Amino acid sequence: MAVTTVTEEPAYPPTDRTVPTRLRDRARYDRALVHALLDEGYLCHLGYLRDGAPVVLPTLYARRGERLYLHGSTGSRPLRGAAAGPDGEEDGLPVCVTVTHVDGLVLAKSAFHHSVNYRSVMVHGVARRVTDPEEHLAALSALVDHVIPGRAADCRPAAPREAAATAVLALDLREVSAKVRGGGPNEEPEDVSLPYWSGVVPVSVVHGPFLPADGPQPDGPAPDYLTARARP
Amino acid sequence: MAVTTVTEEPAYPPTDRTVPTRLRDRARYDRALVHALLDEGYLCHLGYLRDGAPVVLPTLYARRGERLYLHGSTGSRPLRGAAAGPDGEEDGLPVCVTVTHVDGLVLAKSAFHHSVNYRSVMVHGVARRVTDPEEHLAALSALVDHVIPGRAADCRPAAPREAAATAVLALDLREVSAKVRGGGPNEEPEDVSLPYWSGVVPVSVVHGPFLPADGPQPDGPAPDYLTARARP
Numbered sequence: 001m002a003v004t005t006v007t008e009e010p011a012y013p014p015t016d017r018t019v020p021t022r023l024r025d026r027a028r029y030d031r032a033l034v035h036a037l038l039d040e041g042y043l044c045h046l047g048y049l050r051d052g053a054p055v056v057l058p059t060l061y062a063r064r065g066e067r068l069y070l071h072g073s074t075g076s077r078p079l080r081g082a083a084a085g086p087d088g089e090e091d092g093l094p095v096c097v098t099v100t101h102v103d104g105l106v107l108a109k110s111a112f113h114h115s116v117n118y119r120s121v122m123v124h125g126v127a128r129r130v131t132d133p134e135e136h137l138a139a140l141s142a143l144v145d146h147v148i149p150g151r152a153a154d155c156r157p158a159a160p161r162e163a164a165a166t167a168v169l170a171l172d173l174r175e176v177s178a179k180v181r182g183g184g185p186n187e188e189p190e191d192v193s194l195p196y197w198s199g200v201v202p203v204s205v206v207h208g209p210f211l212p213a214d215g216p217q218p219d220g221p222a223p224d225y226l227t228a229r230a231r232p
Numbered sequence: 233m234a235v236t237t238v239t240e241e242p243a244y245p246p247t248d249r250t251v252p253t254r255l256r257d258r259a260r261y262d263r264a265l266v267h268a269l270l271d272e273g274y275l276c277h278l279g280y281l282r283d284g285a286p287v288v289l290p291t292l293y294a295r296r297g298e299r300l301y302l303h304g305s306t307g308s309r310p311l312r313g314a315a316a317g318p319d320g321e322e323d324g325l326p327v328c329v330t331v332t333h334v335d336g337l338v339l340a341k342s343a344f345h346h347s348v349n350y351r352s353v354m355v356h357g358v359a360r361r362v363t364d365p366e367e368h369l370a371a372l373s374a375l376v377d378h379v380i381p382g383r384a385a386d387c388r389p390a391a392p393r394e395a396a397a398t399a400v401l402a403l404d405l406r407e408v409s410a411k412v413r414g415g416g417p418n419e420e421p422e423d424v425s426l427p428y429w430s431g432v433v434p435v436s437v438v439h440g441p442f443l444p445a446d447g448p449q450p451d452g453p454a455p456d457y458l459t460a461r462a463r464p
Contacts, residue, residue: 017282022307043334043348045277047286050249054279054286056330058352075254098288102275105439105461111376111387112394116275120290144343148433155343155428162344184445192447196387197455199444201380201462206438207337212431213416215424223429229337230433 008066017124018177028178037121037178038063038099042147046070047096048078048127061097062139062146066173068097068123069130069139071166079129079167092126097171105201108185109194117200119180127169139168150225207231240298249356250409260410269353269410270295270331274379278302279328280310293329294371294378298405300329300355301362301371303398311361311399324358329403337433340417341426349432351412359401371400382457439463 011029012018020027028034044061047054057078062069072079078093104117130136140163141152158166185198208230210222221227243261244250252259260266276293279286289310294301304311310325336349362368372395373384390398417430440462442454 017285017287021309022305043332045279045288045290045330045332047277047279047288047328049281049286053249053326053356054281054328055249055356056277056279056288056328056354058277058330058332058350060348073254077253094285096279096286096288098277098290100275100277100290102437105379107380107383107387107458109388110390110394111372111384112390112398114376114379114383114387116292116379118290122288124285124287140343144346147337147346147348148339151339151346152343155339155346156341156423156426158342158344162342166344184443187447191388194388195450197444197450197458198447199442199449201439201442201458204438205334206436207433210431210433211416212429215419215430217431218427218429226339226429226433 012174012176014177015124015175018122018175020177020179026179026181028180029176030178033180034121034173034176034178035063037101037119038068039146041099041101044068044070044097044099046078047098048093050077060143060147061099062142063173064138064142068171068173069142070097070127070169070171071140071143072169074165074167076167079169092128093169095125095127095169095171097123102203103182104203106185107198107201109187109191109196109198113186113188113191115181115185117182117203119178121176121178123171123173124175125171127171130168130170135170136168137163139170140166143168148225148229150223150228154223154225244406244408246409247356247407250354250407252409252411258411258413260412261408262410265412266353266405266408266410267295269333269351270300271378273331273333276300276302276329276331278310279330280325282309292375292379293331294374295405296370296374300403300405301374302329302359302401302403303372303375304401306397306399308399311401324360325401327357327359327401327403329355334435335414336435338417339430339433341419341423341428341430345418345420345423347413347417349414349435351410353408353410355403355405356407357403359403362400362402367402368400369395371402372398375400380457380461382455382460386455386457
């Protein structure tokens with residue numbers, strides 16, 4: 001009897017809309033890189049249509065395997081847009097989810113070659129409302145843990161009415177690309193000796209020092225997940 | 233003879249799509265606040281349609297008065313989409329431009345009340361290709377200066393063929409809203425004494441220390457605009 005193994009391709013298959021028309025050398029389809037870029041961030045920009053026009057909404061996300069989760073109030077517009085249609089069939093919401101890390105400002109001798117170092121991921125697809133209660137609760141925990149790993153187990157879990165008020169969208173990682181620009185400025189050979197500063201201004205995101213809220217706090221040192229996330 | 237003065241309303245008039253369906257107390261229309269939030273950042277997420285589906289592209293922007301400028305290669309998709317139509321008329325590209333500043337992670341005693349402190353601006357409208365040569369060049373300088381104020385005067389300006397290769401989109405600030413969430417966690421009264429840490433993890437963006445590129449650099453100290461932008 002043959003042993004069947006499910007192997008996942010190491011890269012997302014490029015499609016028409018994930019292959020850029022220019023600067024193709026910046027595009028990446030490597031699954032491990034995409035996962036790492038998604039796990040490093042927690043804020044995405046969610047694009048969807050409202051009355052035929054684009055809307056770009058900043059919102060949190062979490063990744064579990066090859067699936068992204070987004071959440072919002074059941075009354076919010078994109079979540080309503082992804083609700084079940086009149087025939088009970090889940091219509092889904094065509095979306096584009098983009099996550100961007102800015103790593104540096106690149107100053108070249110010429111205005112034209114100024115640039116930005118960045119790493120971004122773009123996911124195209126149709127987001128669907130999560131209706132399975134178990135997946136719904138797991139996604140809510142993942143959304144807390146994606147921002148501060150370990151926190152979901154150290155707070156009061158969502159009560160049934162809180163979970164019911166929070167809609168979750170799932171978006172499978174199928175049509176995905178990353179874009180990466182790194183390094184110093186590209187210069188025209190005739191510009192190299194011009195008397196202007198050139199180089200990179202690194203950009204980084206800093207978390208902390210954390211500020212306890214007023215009111216009762218647990219005794220003892222701050223939890224490990226907090227010191228791991230933020231400088232003290 | 234009466235003196236006519238043009239007065240600008242201090243707030244953007246709210247519209248159907250700039251009034252949120254929920255958390256309305258977070259919405260702001262104050263022009264000065266919107267300008268300040270736009271001037272603090274330089275990366276936006278540009279939403280547009282491609283073949284009827286949303287695309288969200290991270291890109292730089294600059295503000296001049298009540299106008300945003302975005303740029304890209306003349307061959308890039310959104311810029312082509314905004315090119316003049318077959319009748320020579322400028323069709324324009326329906327867009328949504330969103331700029332987001334994350335200020336903190338808000339940890340409540342309950343998973344449900346976890347939140348993020350942020351300040352964002354959302355601009356809806358139709359972006360049009362800039363065709364006036366003077367405005368085009370001014371926009372290219374503004375795009376450099378918006379990232380590092382003062383830099384445009386201290387690098388080689390765009391040569392005619394470089395300027396011609398760079399398309400600029402203009403988007404007027406007409407249909408605009410900001411959203412702001414600040415402060416500590418909101419707690420259910422019955423949660424306040426739960427033995428979980430609660431508070432805020434501040435998030436900030438740090439620029440620097442700057443790294444000169446290999447090759448010839450001007451003599452003397454680093455330019456003022458660089459030390460003003462980045463910690464040394």
